[in-house]
Amino acid sequence: MTRSARRTRRTVQVVGATAAALLALSACSSDSDSGSGSGSGEKSGGADKLSGTVNVFAAASLTESFSRLGEEFEKQHPGTKVVFNFGGSDSLAAGITSGAPADVFASASPKTMKVVTDADAASGTPATFVRNRLEIATLPGNPDEIASLKDLTGSGPKVVLCDKSVPCGAAAQKALDASGLKLTPVSYEEDVKSALNKVVLKEADAALVYKTDVQAAGDKVEGVEFPEAADAVNDYPITLLKDAPNAEVGQAFIELVRSAEGRKVLTEAGFTAP
Known part of the structure; x- marks a missing residue:
């Protein structure tokens, strides 16, 4: 075999080895990307995707139970923050209809909730979640x-x-x-x-x-x-607001309130099921 032929053969072997190594690295990288992509997809498709502040306007009588649920919500969804505005339902409803930035409204009576729905400020139909006497x-x-x-x-x-x-x-x-x-x-x-x-x-x-x-x-x-x-038993309705700045997180908080976990916190506080 001539010197030129031997040199050509060695070049082909080196190129082949390099290509094989690159293919192996590519396969590893692909597996790694696939694994991380799956995890990211689960995360982005799940609850952990939630982030940002949710503003909840709630009747004063919900202070203790909603504060507990707010803490639990933040634990379940790192990156979120629940900010409450507790007060008389009538003043809260007036604030909402005047344009106060809020995501969720929980009222101590259907009458005060009606102020919000009549102003077309609610997203969907409010749901009664507890009663109080x-x-x-x-x-x-x-x-x-x-x-x-x-x-x-x-x-x-x-x-x-x-x-x-x-x-x-x-x-x-x-x-x-x-x-x-x-x-x-x-x-x-x-x-x-x-x-x-x-x-x-x-x-x-x-x-x-x-x-x-x-x-x-x-x-x-x-x-x-x-x-x-x-x-004189009062029904407590809750709703996502139409112009909610963080509607996704607001809806998730409502789901927690209405979940079995939420009902447990509320009944322990003395509320009764609707």
């Missing part, structure tokens, strides 16, 4: 021995009610109407937490608030049930 919150130990709604009337204990424009105030009026009683409170408060706080601070002897708020207050107040509360 009233209790009498008294000072610890119930020193005035309040046992019924009638005990709140007359010149007896100083009583606080929610304003009639908010769901807890409307429910209180409904219970009073059902019992045929009249009650003159020392003050009307803007939401249920404000009414309860008057008793906690001993500025009032009793307040008509939700059962869930009495439970959340622990030993700071004592709860007294009364039969007329059955005539």
Whole structure:
């Protein structure tokens, strides 16, 4: 074999070996890409894709349970942040219809939710997710021995009610109407937490608030049930808002609220199933 032929043969062998190595590397790279692509696809197609802030406007009585669910949501979806605006449902509805940036609205009554739906600000039909009923919150130990709604009337204990424009105030009026009683409170408060706080601070002897708020207050107040509360049960609807800045995350939060896990948190707080 001539020197030129041997040189040509060695060149072919080197090229062949190089090509084989490149093919092997390509195969490894392809396998690796395929594996990472599958994982990325699962991630992007799953819940972990969610990110950003979700603004939730919710009735004051949902403060404790929704705060727990917000923490759980952020754990389940790293990269998300749940920001709550708790308050009277009427003022929240007014804010939404005035253009306040919100993704989700959870109201303490269908009436206040209707303000939002009538303004065409809701996306789809709101769904009732829990119910709540009233209790009498008294000072610890119930020193005035309040046992019924009638005990709140007359010149007896100083009583606080929610304003009639908010769901807890409307429910209180409904219970009073059902019992045929009249009650003159020392003050009307803007939401249920404000009414309860008057008793906690001993500025009032009793307040008509939700059962869930009495439970959340622990030993700071004592709860007294009364039969007329059955005539004033409030349905709580929730909806994604039409102009939600982060609709995908908002919808995911609603799904958590309505899930078995969400129902467990809410029933532990004293709410009942719809």
